[in-house]
Amino acid sequence: xxxxxxxxxxxxAVSQLGSFLVNTNIPIGTTVEWTxxxxxxxxxxxxxxxxxxxxxxxxFGLFSIALVTGLIVYLLxxxxxxxxEYICFGFVAGGGASNILDRLVYGSVIDFINxxxxxxxxxxxxxxxxxxxxxxxxxxxxxxxxxxxEH
Numbered sequence: 817x818x819x820x821x822x823x824x825x826x827x828x829a830v831s832q833l834g835s836f837l838v839n840t841n842i843p844i845g846t847t848v849e850w851t852x853x854x855x856x857x858x859x860x861x862x863x864x865x866x867x868x869x870x871x872x873x874x875x876f877g878l879f880s881i882a883l884v885t886g887l888i889v890y891l892l893x894x895x896x897x898x899x900x901e902y903i904c905f906g907f908v909a910g911g912g913a914s915n916i917l918d919r920l921v922y923g924s925v926i927d928f929i930n931x932x933x934x935x936x937x938x939x940x941x942x943x944x945x946x947x948x949x950x951x952x953x954x955x956x957x958x959x960x961x962x963x964x965x966e967h
Contacts, residue, residue: 820891820902820909827910828917831944835918835926847930857930857940860922880912900958907951914944 842848842858849855887905891897918925927940 817891817902819899820906823903823906824910824913827907827944827947828913831911831914831942831947832917834928834943835914835922838926838928839922842928853932855930855932856928859927859940860924861927862924880916884909884912884916898958900954904951904955904958907947908955911944911947911951914947915942918942918944 838856838858842856844858844860847855847857887909891902891905915925925942925944927942927945929942929946930940931937
């Protein structure tokens with residue numbers, strides 16, 4: 817649990833720092849070109865994933881709280897947790913907690929990573945979203961392709 821907690825808290829801190837810096841330095845609706853590939857565009861997401869269901873952010877906040885709580889309970893109760901699960905779930909929980917904290921502190925999730933040059937891609941996301949994917953995709957890969965171990 818120490819590894820999980822360390823990763824989750826580090827992800828939470830980095831993601832919250834990103835939200836804070838964007839909120840204090842880039843006015844809402846403004847774009848700053850960081851690189852030709854990545855622009856920083858400050859928007860507020862009052863909904864859920866990909867900006868769907870605007871105004872219903874509280875539903876996604878409750879879902880996120882339930883998900884993070886479920887991850888922690890699973891890690892505490894299960895006797896067959898593998899090392900990669902602690903690592904991957906740390907990224908997922910830290911990212912989820914950061915989006916929850918954004919909703920509590922700012923009233924919405926602060927999104928700002930705007931990737932340029934991808935056809936049909938018009939989404940702006942944040943560091944917490946990236947961290948959830950950093951944890952989710954390896955977890956999915958390892959759970960499908962790792963040989964199962966008998967306990």
